[in-house]
Amino acid sequence: MNLFWPENIAFESAMEQLSFYKPNKPFDQEVVAFTQALSKRFLRIRELPEIVALGYWLRKANIKEMQAAFEQGAAQKKVRARGTVFHIAPSNVDTIFVYSWMLSLLAGNRNIIRISSKEQKGLNVLLQIIIEELTRPEFQKIAQQTIICTYGHEENATAVLSSACQTRVIWGGDVTISAIRSVPLAPLANELTFPDRFSLAVLNSEIISKLNEKELDNLVEQFYNDVFWFDQMACSSPRLIVWSGDNQEAINKFWTVFAQKIQQKQYELMAATQVLKYTTSLVLATESVVGNLENGLYFSRVKLSDVPADVRERHCGGGMFYEYTVETLKDLAGVLIDKDQTIAYFGFEREELENLVDAITTRGIDRIVPIGKALEFTGVWDGQSFLTSFTREVIII
Amino acid sequence: MIAPYHLERQQKSAQLLDKLNALTKWHMDNCQEYKAMLEKSDAVQQVDTLEEVPYLPVQVFKLLELKSISQEEIVKVLTSSGTTGQQVSKIYLDKETSVAQTKILVEVMKPLLGSKRLPMIILDTKSVLKDRKSFSARGAGILGFSNFGRKHFYALNDDMSLDIVGLQAFLKEFAGQKILLFGFTFMIWQYVYKEVIASDIKIDCGDSILIHGGGWKKLKDEAVDSSTFNRLLHEQLGIREVHNYYGMVEQVGSIFVECSMGHLHTPSYADIIIRNPITFEPIPYGEQGLIQVLSELPKSYPGHSLLTEDLGTIHGEDDCLCGWKGKYFSVAGRIPKAELRGCSDTFQGGTKR
Numbered sequence: 001m002n003l004f005w006p007e008n009i010a011f012e013s014a015m016e017q018l019s020f021y022k023p024n025k026p027f028d029q030e031v032v033a034f035t036q037a038l039s040k041r042f043l044r045i046r047e048l049p050e051i052v053a054l055g056y057w058l059r060k061a062n063i064k065e066m067q068a069a070f071e072q073g074a075a076q077k078k079v080r081a082r083g084t085v086f087h088i089a090p091s092n093v094d095t096i097f098v099y100s101w102m103l104s105l106l107a108g109n110r111n112i113i114r115i116s117s118k119e120q121k122g123l124n125v126l127l128q129i130i131i132e133e134l135t136r137p138e139f140q141k142i143a144q145q146t147i148i149c150t151y152g153h154e155e156n157a158t159a160v161l162s163s164a165c166q167t168r169v170i171w172g173g174d175v176t177i178s179a180i181r182s183v184p185l186a187p188l189a190n191e192l193t194f195p196d197r198f199s200l201a202v203l204n205s206e207i208i209s210k211l212n213e214k215e216l217d218n219l220v221e222q223f224y225n226d227v228f229w230f231d232q233m234a235c236s237s238p239r240l241i242v243w244s245g246d247n248q249e250a251i252n253k254f255w256t257v258f259a260q261k262i263q264q265k266q267y268e269l270m271a272a273t274q275v276l277k278y279t280t281s282l283v284l285a286t287e288s289v290v291g292n293l294e295n296g297l298y299f300s301r302v303k304l305s306d307v308p309a310d311v312r313e314r315h316c317g318g319g320m321f322y323e324y325t326v327e328t329l330k331d332l333a334g335v336l337i338d339k340d341q342t343i344a345y346f347g348f349e350r351e352e353l354e355n356l357v358d359a360i361t362t363r364g365i366d367r368i369v370p371i372g373k374a375l376e377f378t379g380v381w382d383g384q385s386f387l388t389s390f391t392r393e394v395i396i397i
Numbered sequence: 398m399i400a401p402y403h404l405e406r407q408q409k410s411a412q413l414l415d416k417l418n419a420l421t422k423w424h425m426d427n428c429q430e431y432k433a434m435l436e437k438s439d440a441v442q443q444v445d446t447l448e449e450v451p452y453l454p455v456q457v458f459k460l461l462e463l464k465s466i467s468q469e470e471i472v473k474v475l476t477s478s479g480t481t482g483q484q485v486s487k488i489y490l491d492k493e494t495s496v497a498q499t500k501i502l503v504e505v506m507k508p509l510l511g512s513k514r515l516p517m518i519i520l521d522t523k524s525v526l527k528d529r530k531s532f533s534a535r536g537a538g539i540l541g542f543s544n545f546g547r548k549h550f551y552a553l554n555d556d557m558s559l560d561i562v563g564l565q566a567f568l569k570e571f572a573g574q575k576i577l578l579f580g581f582t583f584m585i586w587q588y589v590y591k592e593v594i595a596s597d598i599k600i601d602c603g604d605s606i607l608i609h610g611g612g613w614k615k616l617k618d619e620a621v622d623s624s625t626f627n628r629l630l631h632e633q634l635g636i637r638e639v640h641n642y643y644g645m646v647e648q649v650g651s652i653f654v655e656c657s658m659g660h661l662h663t664p665s666y667a668d669i670i671i672r673n674p675i676t677f678e679p680i681p682y683g684e685q686g687l688i689q690v691l692s693e694l695p696k697s698y699p700g701h702s703l704l705t706e707d708l709g710t711i712h713g714e715d716d717c718l719c720g721w722k723g724k725y726f727s728v729a730g731r732i733p734k735a736e737l738r739g740c741s742d743t744f745q746g747g748t749k750r
Contacts, residue, residue, distance in 0.1 A: 271674030271687065271732040275706060278677075279454040283461060285437040286430040293438045297676055 001157055002117070004127055005134055005148040011157075014147050015164070021141055023081035024108040026074070026391060027067045031105050034139050035063055038098075041129045048125060050229060054095045057377055058102065066106070066379060070387050078394040081108030082190070083166035085390060088158075088180060090171040090194075091116035093234060094123040098130075099377050100169055100386075101146075107390035110145040112161055117150045158183050165189055167390060192389055194235075194382055197341035198312045201226070201238035201371060202329060204347025209250035219346060220254070220261045222372025226344055228267055229375055233317040236342040236367070236374045240307060240322040244329050244347075255301070262298040262319075269298070273318040280316040287311060307335045328352075333359035340364035341382065344374040399508045401501075401664035402656075402721035406714055409665055409723065410447055416666075416693040417450050417701055418443050424699035427465035431699040448670055448679045452689050452702040455647045458486035464698045466491045471697075475537050477646045486647050494697040498649040501694060502541045505652050505664050508721070509640060510545050510606065516571040517546020518564070518602075520580030520589050520609075522553040534611075534646045535581060542579045542608060552580075552589065559592040568602060575604045578636060581611035585630075586621065593633050601635035608654070610642040617730060623659070643728050648703050650694030653726075656719035660712060663723040667692040671711050672704070674732060682711045685729060706732050 001011050009017075024031060035058050042055025056062075085104040089097030101111050115123065127148070134143040151157045162168055162185045170177050170193045177193050185191060201223070211219065226238055243251060277300045281293045284302055289311065291303035299319035304311065307324055315322070326332050329352045343365060345353065353368050366383040369376065379386050404412070421442050424431045431453075435442060440451040457463065464471070470491040477486040490498070525536045543549055550567045554560050568576070580589070585607075593600060607630065616626065627639040642654040643661050653661040653669070663669055670679055671686040680686045688709040695701045708729040717725045 269675045272706070272734055274675055274677070275454055275456070275687070275704070275732070278704075279456045279460070282434045282438065282453060282457055285434045286461060290437065295438065 001149060001151045001155060003147070003149050004115070005131055005146055006143065007131070011149070017144055018084065018110055018112070018147060021110075021145055023083055023110060024141075024145075026070060026079060026081065026108045026387070027106055028108060030139065030141055031108075032063060032067075034133065034142050035102055035106070036060060037133050037136075037139070038102075038129065041133065042126075045125060045129075050093075050095050051126065053376070054098055057099070063106070066387070078396060079391050080394055082390060082392050083109060084164065085109045085111050085167040085169060086161045086165035087111060087113045087169045088171060088176075089113060089115045093230060094126060096171050098126065100171065103379060103386040104167075104169075104390045105142065107387050109167070109390055112147040112165065113149070114157070114161070115148065115150050117152065162186065162189075167191070170194065190389060192384060192386075196339070197235035197382070198240070198315075198337075198339045199236045199238050199342040199344070199374065200240035200242055200340065201344040201374070202242045202244060202332065202346070202348065203254070203371075204244050205247035205250045205254075206245040207347030208254055209247045216253070216257055217261075219371060220257050222370075223258065223344075224261050224265060225372060226374035227319070228262070228265075231273075231318050232320065234375060237317070238342075238344050238374055239312075239315045239317075239320065240304075240324060242332055243323065243325045244327070246325060259296060259298050267298070270318075273316075276316050277318060277320050280314060280320060284311065284314055309337055309339070312337075312339065329356050330359050332356060333361065336360050336362055336364040338363035342367040342369065342374055344369055344371045346371045399721060401504050401666065402508065402662055402723055404665045405722050409668070413666070413668055413691065413693060414444075414447055414450075417447070417691060420693065420696065420699075420701040421451065423696065424465050424701070428463055428699050430461055430463055431465070447668060447691060450691065450702045452704045453699065454704045455486070455645065455706065458488060458647050458698075458700070459484040462487050462489070463700075464489040466697045475534070475646045475649075477534050488646055488649070488700065489698050490649070491697040494649060494694060497694050497696075499541065499544065501650050501664075501666060502652060503544060505654060506542075506545060506608070509608075509654065510577065514545060514547040515575050515577040515606075516548045516567075517543070517550070517577045517579065518567060519543070519549055519551050520553065520578060520585050521551060522555050522557065523551040524555045535584075537646065538581070538610065539579070546577045546579075553584075557588050559589060559596075561592075561596065561598065564600065568600070572603060575606070576602055578602065578605060578607040580607070580609050582609045582613060582626070582641070583611060583615045585609055586616055586619075586626070590629060590633060599635075600633070602637070603635065605636050606638040606640070607636045608640050608642060610644060613728075613730065643707075645690070645703075645705065648690050648692050648695060648700050650692035651690045656717060656721050656725065658717060658719045658725075660717055660719070660725035661727060662717065662719075662721050662725050665723070666694065669709070669711065669724060669726060671709060671726075674708070677704070682713060685710045687732070688726075688728065708732060 003011060003014060006014050039055045039058035042051050045051040087097055087100045097113050097115055101113055104111050133139060158180060162183050166189050168185055168189060168191045170180050174195045177195050230237055278295055281295055281300045281302055284290045285293055289304055289306040289308060291305060294301040299321055301321050301323055304322050304324045329348055333356060345368060425442060435451055441449060444450055471489050472492050473490040473495050475488040519539055521539060552560055552564050623641060630636045630639060640655040642652055644652040651667045653663060656662050668691040670689040672678060672689055673680050674687045685708055688705045688707045690705060691702050709726050711724050711726045714724045715722045
């Protein structure tokens, strides 16, 4: 057990201290002030765009907006924090634990966060800022209501924390979730899990064919961010590109401009990833649903006539695009499976998107966002509202 | 000139190209998966230079079972070494390819070992040979090289401890004769060299030649390079001549052995090309890049042209001071593993260190 916060204290004492203050009311003043302090610090970390994005999400206007929506929903109701929330953060997207923690904090909870012991470049920066802010006297209450730690798989800390919390949040792959779910949770506690997901983009080739150079460049810039911020490995990174309309000229132009964009951004290509993409594409070629392959320097394109689950599983990230064509957007519903999470779109009316949602027969699709916002975090994720799950309603009749 | 290191560039590449083109066609006709890979990626199948021969990444053999023969024709299955849980390559051999592999190994080693069978010490355990139909890389290597020796003595017990008494008795019996030793680089280092140091005994193998392969990855962690390895084995075990070789289960026939100058050489029926690790374009001699291996042997499975994950450098062609022709090169190790980020695997970092 390694405690990042609180400092210089044993884990057992930290656990005792955690319950010293009762949970806060939702959108407690000290908590809101804390989010603002963090926001200001994060926005300055220009070299790590995902931390800037986190800072931007925490900005005053957004918190106020969340608060207004929450208070509207809770009007005439007694809504209270659940108590202590235990967050298990993913090993690779280092900002996730902060989103999870902040929403729980705003709901009024005490928090225990287990972060991955794996070295992460953004994590140290984040942790340093968080610890500095927690040390400030005006945030003393929050400081006492927070434990940030890491520990190995072999320790029984997960069992201890699971029996002590009122809500457990698991960010991680399917295997991790199954493993942690075998650890009993306190009978009254609820649980949120965020398993492996698959995401796609839908592009209207007819609309793209009408874009001028600047508009196309802008679209491609947004698409670049969606794909490469997390090396196409985040749950929400588009891996399958669905073309509606069959304007081949526009499709080719899009990919050409995209390759130029990657070059211009100086995205770092790595030998192992290049070999992996090449290997994956050739292995895919043996599947009957796979048509032509194009292995370019910056990315590989794999044309599909259907999108079976095992082909989704083969995806290797790092610039690999499955391509599938539909006549109208609604036709996409037939290939969507439970695992599908985000659709990033360009060139469709809201009505078409709504019709698509109505046509889906599986559990699939929880987010439909414009290209460029695939990775943008919101208080509703994988179909569940954090502020709802992190609170409970007291009924007085 | 010494076969199989006798052909100069022009003659060799012309011969090899014809054979590789024929193999590409053969595998297109006999291996559906191979055909799909080439056709769907628009690969040119009959080409004019060695650099244009289509290649598969070695890893495809870990993900797919590729063969150009029927199930009944399989006489041997080779598997790559890999730690538990890792996927291993499966290589299917028929009689023809298996016989050719044995024959060519003999030819490649002949210039170093001569044609007389030498008393042989295998620096490994006999238990790796248990299963006669399915061979690990280690088992296949030992079996292949065993043909060069007689009176085989396995220096390691089943529990990997060194049989010092047996070893000393063997050396006494063949004192004054030239001895052949064979083993895997890391096994020799860990279970022979370190054992001898720990038990503080001195062994003298006398007039001896050691052939070893399998990669330097683990020794690199201990900062042991080839010249240190050779020197220490000479000091502690009295091994006079040491030759490393480079090869992989996935491509039969590609055994590249060090010449007297310490360079790995390509024999007439195999070749290497160095490619830029990012673009895969061929790069000039002297520059380090990904190693592609070519061999005219693999007929039972489509492995005649493979892109490895190893980095290497070609130092020259046909002009090595040792007198052997062909390209000569060195291997620098594996490319670093891809560490792509993502949102999964919360606990991986905590467990799999």
